[in-house]
Amino acid sequence: MTEASGVRADERAAEQPTVLVTGGSRGLGLALCRRYAARGARVALCGRDEVALERARLELAALGAHVLALACDVADPTAVRQLVAAVEERLGAVDVLVNNAAVMTVGPASLQGVAEMERLMDVAFWGAVHATFEVLPAMRARGSGTIVNVTSIGGRVSTPHLIAYNAAKAAFLSFSEGLAAEERREGIHVLTVIPGFIRTGSEVRVRVVGDEEAERRWFEPGARLPLLAVRPDRAARRIVDAAERGRRALVLTPLAQVVSRTAALSPTLTGLVLDGVNRLLPPPPPPA
Numbered sequence: 668m669t670e671a672s673g674v675r676a677d678e679r680a681a682e683q684p685t686v687l688v689t690g691g692s693r694g695l696g697l698a699l700c701r702r703y704a705a706r707g708a709r710v711a712l713c714g715r716d717e718v719a720l721e722r723a724r725l726e727l728a729a730l731g732a733h734v735l736a737l738a739c740d741v742a743d744p745t746a747v748r749q750l751v752a753a754v755e756e757r758l759g760a761v762d763v764l765v766n767n768a769a770v771m772t773v774g775p776a777s778l779q780g781v782a783e784m785e786r787l788m789d790v791a792f793w794g795a796v797h798a799t800f801e802v803l804p805a806m807r808a809r810g811s812g813t814i815v816n817v818t819s820i821g822g823r824v825s826t827p828h829l830i831a832y833n834a835a836k837a838a839f840l841s842f843s844e845g846l847a848a849e850e851r852r853e854g855i856h857v858l859t860v861i862p863g864f865i866r867t868g869s870e871v872r873v874r875v876v877g878d879e880e881a882e883r884r885w886f887e888p889g890a891r892l893p894l895l896a897v898r899p900d901r902a903a904r905r906i907v908d909a910a911e912r913g914r915r916a917l918v919l920t921p922l923a924q925v926v927s928r929t930a931a932l933s934p935t936l937t938g939l940v941l942d943g944v945n946r947l948l949p950p951p952p953p954p955a
């Protein structure tokens with residue numbers, strides 16, 4: 668467990684909200700931490716890699732933020748309970764929870780199998796559920812709080828070769844939208860973020876099953892195209908603005924908006940497009 672505080676942060680600590688960002692050590696999560704830090708929040712973040720956490724902690728502390736960076740695997744419910752308890756003890760009750768941590772696997776569903784389905788579900792769905800239920804009782808008792816759920820357009824439209832990821836995000840999306848309705852009268856605001864591609868560089872870290880070279884050839888360029896993907900700092904600004912304005916949903920990137928609307932209006936057309944996409948993707952190897 669590591670902590671840093673700047674002089675300015677200590678001076679204004681009393682009125683600062685406490686924000687907890689899961690997966691805050693890099694990518695969109697770190698961009699969100701920067702954004703909240705710049706707005707004067709006390710920022711807690713978690714991830715599994717202690718080196719990345721320390722790098723993020725130093726950067727945020729240099730901005731003058733009161734920051735707590737803790738190693739935690741959100742797939743482990745006990746670790747999540749300890750994380751929230753440590754944040755409450757060191758920074759105070761969590762005012763804003765951002766469920767952002769996720770991992771991804773690319774490749775045919777037949778090769779991903781049950782193990783990958785479970786692994787992705789444990790992080791992107793159960794990780795968010797555990798964190799949410801850890802902070803909800805205190806938020807309810809105060810009659811206020813914000814929960815920002817970073818899902819994916821894959822949770823709306825399940826593209827081939829990303830099925831475990833999409834399924835976990837679909838479950839998370841459903842959880843988030845239902846929770847928003849249930850908790851509204853308790854004074855708790857839930858924002859469901861549905862991003863398309865964000866240029867975080869995460870595409871190089873995804874796990875690939877099957878023909879790795881062929882899978883990376885289609886997956887990686889899409890995530891980097893300036894016209895298809897949004898910059899993480901811009902995505903973070905739009906997410907924090909949407910949360911502060913009390914918006915229920917935010918679909919990030921024009922392409923994700925088109926995909927989301929088309930899927931709602933015409934499931935048949937969407938299915939035909941997905942069939943076409945699948946024909947362009949590398950086939951699974953023949954059974955041995």
Ligand SMILES: NC(=O)c1ccc[n+]([C@@H]2O[C@H](COP(=O)([O-])OP(=O)(O)OC[C@H]3O[C@@H](n4cnc5c(N)ncnc54)[C@H](OP(=O)(O)O)[C@@H]3O)[C@@H](O)[C@H]2O)c1
Pocket residue numbers: 689690691692693694695696713714715716717719739740741742766767768769770790817818819820862863864865866867868869872890
């Ligand atoms: N990038 C995109 O194009 C895109 C598109 C749609 C949706 N999204 C969603 O946006 C969010 C952020 O994506 P990103 O591109 O910024 O990802 P990223 O760069 O891979 O960062 C993921 C973060 O989550 C942490 N993390 C992963 N597994 C974890 C676990 N089990 N417990 C705790 N922390 C964990 C990582 O740290 P450690 O690895 O050290 O644990 C890291 O801090 C994700 O929910 C992703 O699904 C991204």
